Amino acid sequence: MPDIRYDWTLDEIEALLDLPFNDLLFRAQSVHRAQFDPNRIQVSTLLSIKTGTCPEDCGYCAQSARHDTQVERERLLPLDEVLNAARAARAEGATRFCMGAAWRNPTNANLDQVIAMIEGVHALGMESCVTLGMLTAAQARRLKGAGLDYYNHNLDTSPEFYGQVISTRTYQDRLDTLEHVREVGLKTCSGGILGMGESRRDRASMLRQLTNLPAHPESVPINLLVQIEGTPLFGTAALDPIEFVRVIAAARILMPASHVRLSAGRQDMSDELQALCFLAGANSIFYGERLLTASNPEAERDRALLARLGLRFEEVEAERAEPGGCHRH
Numbered sequence: 001m002p003d004i005r006y007d008w009t010l011d012e013i014e015a016l017l018d019l020p021f022n023d024l025l026f027r028a029q030s031v032h033r034a035q036f037d038p039n040r041i042q043v044s045t046l047l048s049i050k051t052g053t054c055p056e057d058c059g060y061c062a063q064s065a066r067h068d069t070q071v072e073r074e075r076l077l078p079l080d081e082v083l084n085a086a087r088a089a090r091a092e093g094a095t096r097f098c099m100g101a102a103w104r105n106p107t108n109a110n111l112d113q114v115i116a117m118i119e120g121v122h123a124l125g126m127e128s129c130v131t132l133g134m135l136t137a138a139q140a141r142r143l144k145g146a147g148l149d150y151y152n153h154n155l156d157t158s159p160e161f162y163g164q165v166i167s168t169r170t171y172q173d174r175l176d177t178l179e180h181v182r183e184v185g186l187k188t189c190s191g192g193i194l195g196m197g198e199s200r201r202d203r204a205s206m207l208r209q210l211t212n213l214p215a216h217p218e219s220v221p222i223n224l225l226v227q228i229e230g231t232p233l234f235g236t237a238a239l240d241p242i243e244f245v246r247v248i249a250a251a252r253i254l255m256p257a258s259h260v261r262l263s264a265g266r267q268d269m270s271d272e273l274q275a276l277c278f279l280a281g282a283n284s285i286f287y288g289e290r291l292l293t294a295s296n297p298e299a300e301r302d303r304a305l306l307a308r309l310g311l312r313f314e315e316v317e318a319e320r321a322e323p324g325g326c327h328r329h
């Protein structure tokens with residue numbers, strides 16, 4: 001077992017991010033290879049099952065009703081449409097199907113419908129993940145009972161920078177939802193967004209929040225802000241891509257047994273930058289030409305990139321029903 005720690009200090013994490021790049025990548029690679037096959041990546045496909053008119057004010061998001069964006073509003077998609085998309089994702093080789101809804105939180109009636117989708121995805125032999133906003137403990141329990149594998153709920157940024165991005169829900173609300181998810185035995189998917197104008201210390205502080213949770217999230221999405229016209233964060237100065245790679249490497253070192261996902265923002269990344277992210281320990285991607293509303297590389301471009309790098313798709317984990325083994329003792 002790797003040395004899994006839950007007590008990293010902010011200074012220690014900042015010191016990691018400050019390392020000479022080659023030293024940082026060497027450390028990340030060593031940790032990665034001790035835990036994973038370095039030539040395999042996990043692939044998830046996303047679908048927005050309910051798009052737009054969200055009451056929250058997340059400054060990056062195309063789907064907030066408070067921003068004037070070009071997103072087409074849609075009601076909750078019918079079950080057959082969702083399962084057709086899942087079937088298509090499976091045919092492309094995706095092993096996990098992730099469904100996202102632009103809700104502050106689901107109602108219990110919403111959950112009935114989403115549960116039918118989760119059951120349908122399972123029947124296709126795929127892992128399921130949903131991201132529906134805040135959950136109560138009882139709602140998390142219902143989702144677990146329905147056979148859901150993962151729940152995505154991001155911390156998004158540091159507690160210190162958070163207030164500049166979102167005002168309609170608190171950081172503590174997010175930690176509470178993560179606790180409900182963890183307590184019922186669902187696997188957690190939680191990460192954040194870089195390139196929102198935060199400082200390096202904020203990036204270190206976000207990583208510290210993730211690593212100091214009672215259990216590391218099994219899946220850690222690191223998103224690069226996709227700048228959406230009409231959102232408050234549109235026009236933010238672009239993040240240095242080398243800094244992005246540094247954060248991936250630090251996430252890998254801090255959460256050795258977790259899948260680190262190179263998430264939103266790949267569309268505008270060169271193949272070489274993505275290769276550096278994989279070298280830094282990213283071992284998961286969103287695959288398929290659309291994220292929720294924003295575009296993602298065409299499957300063909302990704303297949304070509306992965307082939308050039310000799311990276312292969314990971315199979316569904318054998319112990320699918322078991323929560324990950326990286327809990328605090």
Ligand code: SAM
Pocket residue numbers: 054060061062100101102103104131132133134153154156192193223224225226227228264292
């Ligand atoms: N509405 C639910 C919620 O926010 O809890 C679930 C869906 S929400 C779109 C899921 C995550 O996607 C957000 O927490 C954020 O980290 C990420 N995201 C949304 N818009 C993004 C953007 N423009 N660029 C990068 N990441 C984004």
Ligand code: DTB
Pocket residue numbers: 046062100131152154191192221222223226263264291292293294295
């Ligand atoms: C995550 O961390 N990134 C995904 C998923 N979890 C739900 C969402 C990215 C959204 C990118 C912007 C869009 O498609 O609107």
Ligand code: SF4
Pocket residue numbers: 054055056057058061062063064101102103104133
């Ligand atoms: Fe709503 Fe989620 Fe977008 Fe925030 S990130 S505005 S909660 S859809």
